[in-house]
Amino acid sequence: MTQAFDAATLAADYWSTSIIDIHPGSINVRGFPIQELIGAVSFPQMIWLMLRGELPDKAQASLFEAALVASVDHGPHAxxxxxxxxxxxxxxxxxxxxxxxxxxxxxxxxxxxxxxxxxxxxxxxxxxxxxxxxxxxxxxxxxxxxxxxxxxxxxxxxxxxxxxxxxxxxxxxxxxxxxxxxxxxxxxxxxxxxxxxxxxxxxxxxxxxxxxxxxxxxxxxxxxxxxxxxxxxxxxxxxxxxxxxxxGRNERNKGPMPRQMAYTYTGKPERHLT
Ligand SMILES: CC(C)(COP(=O)(O)OP(=O)(O)OC[C@H]1O[C@@H](n2cnc3c(N)ncnc32)[C@H](O)[C@@H]1OP(=O)(O)O)[C@@H](O)C(=O)NCCC(=O)NCCS
CATH class of the missing domain: 1.10.230.10 (Cytochrome P450-Terp, domain 2)
Known part of the structure; x- marks a missing residue:
C-alpha cells in the first residue's frame, strides 16, 4: 500500500508543472480557467502568461506585440x-x-x-x-x-x-x-x-x-x-x-541557387588515380 502511494507521488511529481492544471472538464492556465482566457486575451498576452506566469499590463502587451509583429519575416534571402x-x-x-x-x-x-x-x-x-x-x-x-x-x-x-x-x-x-x-x-x-x-x-x-x-x-x-x-x-x-x-508550387528539390548558376570550386584541379 505504502509502495503504491509512493509510486503515485513519484509519477505525479515526475512532470510537475506550475503552468497548467488539467482535470476532467477543467483546464486552468497559470490558475485561470481556459474558457475565461479564450476571447479575452490576445495571443501575445497568452504567450506572456505562459512564459511569465502573470498577464502583462496594457503597455507591456502592446510593446511585446510590436516586437513579435516586427520579426515575422525577412524574405527568401533570410x-x-x-x-x-x-x-x-x-x-x-x-x-x-x-x-x-x-x-x-x-x-x-x-x-x-x-x-x-x-x-x-x-x-x-x-x-x-x-x-x-x-x-x-x-x-x-x-x-x-x-x-x-x-x-x-x-x-x-x-x-x-x-x-x-x-x-x-x-x-x-x-x-x-x-x-x-x-x-x-x-x-x-x-x-x-x-x-x-x-x-x-x-x-x-x-x-x-x-x-x-x-x-x-x-x-x-x-x-x-x-x-x-x-x-x-x-x-x-x-x-x-x-x-x-x-x-502550392509545382517545384521539386530546390537548392539554394538556380541549378544553371555555378558555384566557385576552390579545390585541386582534376587529377587521376594512376
Ligand atoms: C548581420 C551580419 C552577418 C552582416 O554582416 P556584413 O554586413 O556582411 O558585415 P561584414 O562581415 O562584411 O563586416 C563589415 C564590417 O562591418 C563590421 N561589422 C558588421 N557587423 C558588425 C557587428 N555586429 N559588430 C561589429 N562590427 C560589425 C565588421 O567588423 C567589418 O568591419 P572590418 O572590415 O573593420 O572588419 C553582421 O553584421 C553580424 O554578424 N551581426 C551580428 C549578428 C546579428 O546581429 N545578426 C542578426 C542579423 S539581422
Whole structure:
C-alpha cells in the first residue's frame, strides 16, 4: 500500500508543472480557467502568461506585440525562410519544414537577440556597480569581443543601411519610456553601443531587428534565452507562410541557387588515380 502511494507521488511529481492544471472538464492556465482566457486575451498576452506566469499590463502587451509583429519575416534571402522553402520543395510536411528552419535561428541569424540581451545586461550591471555610462559600454563591448569575437550581436545588416524595423521599434520604446511603462535603460545602452561602433569603425553599423527586439525584451524583463525563444515564435509565422506558399508550387528539390548558376570550386584541379 505504502509502495503504491509512493509510486503515485513519484509519477505525479515526475512532470510537475506550475503552468497548467488539467482535470476532467477543467483546464486552468497559470490558475485561470481556459474558457475565461479564450476571447479575452490576445495571443501575445497568452504567450506572456505562459512564459511569465502573470498577464502583462496594457503597455507591456502592446510593446511585446510590436516586437513579435516586427520579426515575422525577412524574405527568401533570410536563411531561415530559404530553408523553409527548400525543405518544402524536398517534400517535407509543414511541421518538418518549420523545424528545419527554426534550427537555423542561432547566434548569427535571428537568434542574436539572446546574446544581445546578455551584452546589454552586462553593461547595465557595470552601471549598477558604479561604472560611468560611457566606460560601462566600452568595457562591456570589449569583454564581449575578447570572449566571443568582433561581431556585436544585434548590430549590422547585409541589406539594410538602416533597419526600418529597428527605427520604429525604438520609437515605440521611447514612447513607452515617456509614459513611464519601462525604464529606458536598455535602450540607452543599445544606442550607446551603436554610437561606439560608429566611432570605432568610422562608419555606421546600425542596430538591427535582433538588437531592437532585444531592447524590448530586456526592458520588459525577459531572460536572454527567452529573447531568442520569442523571436522563434515570431519568425515561425513567416517560416510557415513561406512553406505554405512553396507547397502550392509545382517545384521539386530546390537548392539554394538556380541549378544553371555555378558555384566557385576552390579545390585541386582534376587529377587521376594512376
Ligand atoms: C548581420 C551580419 C552577418 C552582416 O554582416 P556584413 O554586413 O556582411 O558585415 P561584414 O562581415 O562584411 O563586416 C563589415 C564590417 O562591418 C563590421 N561589422 C558588421 N557587423 C558588425 C557587428 N555586429 N559588430 C561589429 N562590427 C560589425 C565588421 O567588423 C567589418 O568591419 P572590418 O572590415 O573593420 O572588419 C553582421 O553584421 C553580424 O554578424 N551581426 C551580428 C549578428 C546579428 O546581429 N545578426 C542578426 C542579423 S539581422
Amino acid at each position: 536563411p531561415s525562410i530559404a530553408i523553409s522553402r527548400m525543405a518544402t520543395s524536398c517534400g517535407l510536411p509543414l511541421n518538418g519544414a518549420m523545424a528545419s528552419a527554426i534550427n537555423a535561428l542561432d547566434d548569427v541569424h535571428g537568434g542574436a537577440g539572446q546574446q544581445a540581451v546578455e551584452l546589454y545586461d552586462s553593461i547595465v550591471a557595470l552601471g549598477d556597480a558604479g561604472v560611468a555610462s560611457g566606460d560601462a559600454i566600452a568595457q562591456g563591448v570589449d569583454a564581449f569581443i575578447e570572449t566571443k569575437g568582433k561581431y556585436l550581436p544585434g548590430f549590422g545588416h547585409r541589406f539594410h543601411p538602416v533597419d526600418p524595423r529597428a527605427v520604429k521599434l525604438l520609437a515605440l520604446v521611447d514612447a513607452s519610456v515617456e509614459q513611464g511603462a519601462i525604464s529606458g535603460r536598455y535602450a540607452a545602452v543599445a544606442r550607446g553601443i551603436e554610437a561606439l561602433l560608429k566611432q570605432r569603425k568610422n562608419k555606421p553599423v546600425p542596430m538591427n531587428i535582433d538588437g531592437a527586439t532585444a531592447v524590448i525584451y530586456a526592458e520588459l524583463g525577459f531572460a536572454p534565452e527567452l529573447a531568442r525563444g520569442v523571436f522563434c515564435l515570431s519568425r515561425a509565422v513567416g517560416i510557415l507562410s513561406h512553406a505554405w506558399e512553396q507547397r
